[in-house]
Structure formats: structure tokens, C-alpha cells
Amino acid sequence: ELKVEQNPLFLSMQEGKNYTIYCNYSTTSDRLYWYRQDPGKSLESLFVLLSNGAVKQEGRLMASLDTKARLSTLHITAAVHDLSATYFCAVAGYGGATNKLIFGTGTLLAVQP
Amino acid sequence: EADIYQTPRYLVIGTGKKITLECSQTMGHDKMYWYQQDPGMELHLIHYSYGVNSTEKGDLSSESTVSRIRTEHFPLTLESARPSHTSQYLCASSEYEIAGAVTDTQYFGPGTRLTVL
Numbered sequence: 001e002l003k004v005e006q007n008p009l010f011l012s013m014q015e016g017k018n019y020t021i022y023c024n025y026s027t028t029s030d031r032l033y034w035y036r037q038d039p040g041k042s043l044e045s046l047f048v049l050l051s052n053g054a055v056k057q058e059g060r061l062m063a064s065l066d067t068k069a070r071l072s073t074l075h076i077t078a079a080v081h082d083l084s085a086t087y088f089c090a091v092a093g094y095g096g097a098t099n100k101l102i103f104g105t106g107t108l109l110a111v112q113p
Numbered sequence: 114e115a116d117i118y119q120t121p122r123y124l125v126i127g128t129g130k131k132i133t134l135e136c137s138q139t140m141g142h143d144k145m146y147w148y149q150q151d152p153g154m155e156l157h158l159i160h161y162s163y164g165v166n167s168t169e170k171g172d173l174s175s176e177s178t179v180s181r182i183r184t185e186h187f188p189l190t191l192e193s194a195r196p197s198h199t200s201q202y203l204c205a206s207s208e209y210e211i212a213g214a215v216t217d218t219q220y221f222g223p224g225t226r227l228t229v230l
Binding site for chain 2 (some may be wrong): 031033046092100
């Protein structure tokens with residue numbers, strides 16, 4: 001059974017600092033997604049990672065995937081207040097279009113001035 | 114740009130009422146999903162569909178039912194609402210391949226926040 005764990009669950013950081021959110025999953029997967037959710041809002045897609053070693057970057061966020069370690073990271077560079085949100089990773093079981101996404105517990109990021 | 118709509122956005126009703134939460138998408142996606150999410154918590158899949166006339170139950174047991182008669186429409190119905198159904202309900206859609214490239218990125222609607230008194 002596929003399980004997805006994120007850590008930390010809560011992250012308070014100062015503006016200008018760097019930090020990394022980790023997403024571990026328990027079985028082989030060929031697709032991993034990162035989403036952002038603002039308080040009281042829906043989910044917004046950030047990245048999709050499809051292969052080992054994949055790296056995607058958008059602004060101050062960079063996501064990477066290591067399928068051998070079953071690990072994805074979301075790195076935040078020089079955080080700004082606007083990045084405050086909950087970040088979810090989601091993993092699809094290996095094997096194609098019929099596999100569902102399993103979401104992690106989410107990481108609540110609070111960027112302090 | 115993802116075009117997926119949910120109505121109502123907010124609903125407060127009494128116990129025992131029948132309700133239908135609407136979800137529509139204009140992207141022609143084959144796959145659609147319903148998730149339940151309590152504030153600040155993870156998402157739980159309650160129903161999904163891979164196309165017209167296809168519906169499956171998700172990982173979280175739910176007393177709701179769904180239908181998929183048209184590609185663009187995936188309504189969720191609760192026959193008799195209870196306070197334990199109070200939650201946020203998120204609808205999403207995806208397409209496994211676009212222009213030959215695997216994606217399957219799920220696009221989410223704005224959600225319906227349901228309160229049952």
C-alpha cells in the first residue's frame with residue numbers, strides 16, 4: 001500500500017532564509033506532484049516530476065525527484081511572505097493511467113518578516 | 114488555464130436534508146475526482162471516475178454517491194446529511210496524456226464548504 005509522508009508538518013521561517021520540505025513515499029511510483037494551498041482556498045498545481053533526477057524550478061521554488069530513494073524535495077530559496085501556504089506532495093502508484101494519487105499530510109509554511 | 118467549477122461555494126443545511134454538490138469542467142478531461150478535506154488536513158479521495166458511466170469509490174468510505182452521465186459533469190449527492198459530513202469537498206479533473214506527454218496533473222475546483230447543523 002502506497003503511503004506518503006511529508007516533513008516537517010509545520011515550518012516557520014524568516015524572510016530571506018532557505019529551507020527544504022521532504023516528501024517520502026513507500027512504494028515504486030512514476031509520477032509525483034507538488035501543490036500549494038492558501039488558507040480557505042483550493043489546491044494549485046506547482047510541479048509534476050516524472051522521472052528519476054527530474055528537477056523543476058519556478059521562482060523561489062525548486063522541486064526534485066529521486067525515485068531510487070523514493071524521495072522528493074521542495075526547496076525554498078530566499079523565502080518571502082507570499083510563499084506562506086500549505087504545500088502538499090502527491091504520489092501516483094506505478095503502472096499507468098488508472099492509478100490514483102495519494103496525498104501527503106501537507107507542510108504548513110509560515111514566512112515571518 | 115484550468116476551468117473547473119463547483120457550486121455552491123458554501124452550504125449550511127440541517128440534518129436529514131438531501132444535497133447535491135455540483136462540479137463541472139470545460140477541459141474535456143476524462144478523469145474526475147471528489148476529495149474531502151478538513152481544515153488544515155490532508156485530502157482524502159472519496160470518489161473518482163475515468164469516464165462517462167464509470168464511477169468508483171475512493172480510499173475514504175463515504176455515504177455520498179456520484180454519477181457521470183456527461184464528460185464535463187460529476188455531481189456528488191448526499192441523501193441524508195449529518196453533522197459528520199461537515200467538511201470541505203474538492204472536485205478535480207485530469208487527463209493522463211496531453212499531446213503525447215504524460216501529465217495527469219489534477220486541476221482543482223474552488224471547493225464547497227459544507228456545514229450540517
